[in-house]
Amino acid sequence: MMKIYFELNGEPVYTEIKPGEMLLDLLRRLGMKSVKEGCRTGECGACTVLLDGKPIRSCLTFAAKAKGHRITTLEGLGTPEDPHPLQEAFLEAGAVQCGFCTPGMILVAYHLLSHNPDPSPDEVRAAISGNLCRCTGYVKIVDAVLTAARWKREGKWRKER
Amino acid sequence: MAIKRYHYARDVEEALSLLLAYEGRGALVAGGVDVARGLPGEIEGLIDITAAGLSGISREGGRLVVGATATLEGIRTSREVKAYMGGFLSEVMGHVATLSLRNMATLGGAVVSAHPWADIPTALIALGAEAVWRNEERTERAPVEELYARPFRAIFRRAVLTEIRLPAWDGAFAFEKLSRNAGDIALVNCACGLGLDAEGKIAWARVAVGATPYRAERLVAVEELLAGEVPSEALWEEAGHRAAAEARVGDDMRASAEWRRAVIPVIVRRALERAGRAVMGDR
Structure with missing residues (x-):
């Protein structure tokens, strides 16, 4: 076992990990159940989290790599009581069916909108192209991201955590 | 996975000395993508080199x-x-x-x-x-x-x-890939480069084809066919067919050798066209 320090959704974490443990397993052990195990081969994007603000695959990232870095999961964006505008946009657009891909979709969308608040539909498609949805297709997901982007430009993102 | 230690190497010397000390039971980790997917059972130590000053x-x-x-x-x-x-x-x-x-x-x-x-x-x-x-x-x-x-x-x-x-090349390169979708691996890929001499003839050419499904190889016969010639649609066509004849192709779960041989002329022609346009645009 080894001890690492990192920042999880803005809070300091000092925890024991196994040296060969994957970040996906560590985050779920810490209660971050939005982080999903889909394929564990880096194909599906369900395990996406942000490392220092950039999307990565937590299923192929050694937990030890979190040491000294900032990790953001969906729990860090919003809660059921206080959802993030992206979560509200996904609900409004009906962009959720089973919900398994949704955390990863929202995190890559969050990353896109953090540096491009006015994306074209093609730019949204490119941003989510590494995240697979097996229920609904992608039309409503793209709509949701475009809606959230419009809200952001209109100053309706009340706060940023 | 029986990983016992995860090391953070501060420089190349430390990474190398750790790797040698493990005598085959250690593995270097950069992004970790391939290590995580296919770690041999005998590996006991992971040596992270992302903070070893090699990212410049x-x-x-x-x-x-x-x-x-x-x-x-x-x-x-x-x-x-x-x-x-x-x-x-x-x-x-x-x-x-x-x-x-x-x-x-x-x-x-x-x-x-x-x-x-x-x-x-x-x-x-x-x-x-x-x-x-x-x-x-x-x-x-x-x-x-x-x-x-x-x-x-x-x-x-x-x-x-x-x-x-x-290296620096006086010319231009272009890359072409065929895959089932934008995120998928190549069914076949190629990279071509061209440079022109003062008379507008091809001074040098580089042609590599990969995912055939074998690892990329240079097709020197195609490069030689191109060198000294004047760029033209017909030349790109001829080079593409020569590439298909020269390349070592095989079957895998994604595509047959026959299919690969049929599409190599197309991607080589496209890459040469684009490299040719870029290099002629430079003049």
Whole structure:
């Protein structure tokens, strides 16, 4: 076992990990159940989290790599009581069916909108192209991201955590 | 996985001494993408080299020097890389996997893993890229193409790849890939480069085809066919057919040898057309 320090959704974490443990397993052990195990081969994007603000695959990232870095999961964006505008946009657009891909979709969308608040539909498609949805297709997901982007430009993102 | 220790190497010397001390039971980790997917059972120690000072990207004259742990997305978006050979390498990176994997995967990892289906080896072989590595005795270097003709997996069990050096070419390169969708691996890929002499004839040509499904190879016969000729649609066509005749192709779960032989003329022609337009636009 080894001890690492990192920042999880803005809070300091000092925890024991196994040296060969994957970040996906560590985050779920810490209660971050939005982080999903889909394929564990880096194909599906369900395990996406942000490392220092950039999307990565937590299923192929050694937990030890979190040491000294900032990790953001969906729990860090919003809660059921206080959802993030992206979560509200996904609900409004009906962009959720089973919900398994949704955390990863929202995190890559969050990353896109953090540096491009006015994306074209093609730019949204490119941003989510590494995240697979097996229920609904992608039309409503793209709509949701475009809606959230419009809200952001209109100053309706009340706060940023 | 029976990993007992995870080390954070502070420099190349520390990484190398740890790797040697493990005597085959240690593995270097950069992005970790390939290590995590296929770790042999005997590995006990992981040696993280992402903070070992190997992530730099710089220009040396017309050349480009990329550190082994520079991420693929870092390379794709680098100003230095966009300024090298008309942004050719940046364009290639855009074809590789998806953003969240490119944020992790490194150029050194791509060179060492050398997946036969990968796009990066094809581009590096066409470019005449040189790999630089440190072993117990000294710093060694070799063209990536030559490295792959050697027992490179054994070499990197006892060495640290430090950087990839890309030469300056007076001309232009283009990359083409056929895949089932934008995020998928290649069914076949190719990289072609051309330079013109003062009379407008082809002074040099570089042609590499990969994912056939074998690792990329240069097609020297095609390069020789092109050299000394005047660029034309008919020449690109002829070179494409010659490439299909020369390339070693095979069947795998994704495509048949017959299909690959049928499409190689098309992607080679497209790459030569684009490289030709770019190099003639320079004049």
